[in-house]
Amino acid sequence: MEFFTTTAKPSRRAVDCVIVGVYTRNRLGRGAEDIDQASRGQLGKFLKSGDISAEAGAVTMLRDLPGVTARRVAVVGLGSSRQLGVRGFRKALTSVMNELKRTRVRQLLSTLGLEDVAGADPYYLARYTAETIGDSLYRFTEMKSKKAPPAMPLKKLGFAIASRGEAARYQRGAEHALAILKGKTLARDLGNLPPNVCTPTYLARKAQQMARSSKHLTTRVLNETEMKRLGMHTLLSVTAGTAEPARLIVMQYKGAGSDAPIVLVGKGVTFDSGGISLKPGPAMDEMKYDMCGAAGVIATMLTVVTLKLEVNLTVVVPAVENLPGSNATVPGDIVKSMSGQTVEILNTDAEGRLILCDALTYASRFKPAKIIDVATLTGACVIALGHHHTGVMTPHDELAEEILAAGRRADDRGWPLPLTEDYAEQLKSNFADFANIGGREGGAITAGCFLARFTEGMNWAHLDIAGTAWKSGAQKGATGRPVPMLTELVLGHAGELPRR
């Protein structure tokens, strides 16, 4: 996708389609005003007569309007002009794309950036626009035997801007969006791949391939023998039941000399059957998505490498498959973690924390400036926050605010859950230092508390993406979250974001 900006009248641009917005109470958006004038009041007339709906997300396609160079005008309802925010802005674009998807539109001009969108400046308007449009063009067809009909062949995306002075910020926003999309696409592909393809070995291979694309990036992959030598017995306890070999993937990107790195740790359970504490049958296939934390951090690395950011970023991915078997860990087993602490495994389905704790201990060797683990960790987080917000847990208030703010700006939001000592009591074990489960109450938080015991002295946060990493039902598929949030955080750390 190529980008251009234009201060010319949208009605005069020779593109396949122009997107304009309208508001309730018959108010035209800025782009719509121009189209209305050029067509001698046609647009306004349609709006007044009710042939065009201004309801948020309603799309009316107009063709061959007199006085308008573009073949098509997509008119999208933006609701009340006083309420347009980032969410509404993106929803409107998604609705337009749903109409355009099956067309042969190659060049698209959006005028929606001319509207007043609460909490967005030119840089972010370009980013939201390009990211939203790229998201709607995503498809996963790798596993289909018949060639799917081609997606919309969009080549050029134009932004109508108010003044030349905004052009550079638009361009930059669009370029960042493109890199974020590249990451999101990888995250979605890895998530959507079936568990018989996307194994720990497969993830490791992908990470190694990526390292070939940049001389600043190196990937190291540890096998089970090496992990045993390091004493990673909680991690290894999860992989005991499967024939599929486990991997510890370590990616290091050096773009900022000897600075302390940001470290991202991603849960890579390529299939979570629950192990001996077997999960119920319905929707078990969705546990192929239990590696979306891994996909998210590997994909964020791809985005950062693509943008050649001046930061140091390290990614650590414990990758395993959780299956029952004759060698599998059973409830009651006690294992020693790399940190030396012992864990009583009361439920083999609480496996994410078991692989993450050793990965976090391992990651402490990088002396991180910030360390964030990302995991589809608990069903309880889905109950607490639903599918809109990623759970954010950390004892460090400043890091919490940084992550939450990054999520808001990237429109990939998180919400804090408390991580106080009170909850940690639920992990008490009569036999080991602590257990791997803490009961139903506050399940997302007790999982966070478990990880906290392995992150002492580090500036650490935990993201539970169980509700946000994929969608179920008819729209089943990986979302690519939290790549935008993590990228935003890294961009901020690298000083790459416009000040506001």
Ligand code: BES
């Ligand atoms: N991967 C699951 C969490 C999960 C379940 C995410 C459903 C999204 C949808 C995790 O490994 C798990 O099984 N967690 C258990 C923990 C429990 C045994 C303490 C859970 O949430 O039920």
Ligand code: MN
């Ligand atoms: Mn599990």
Ligand code: ZN
């Ligand atoms: Zn799991």
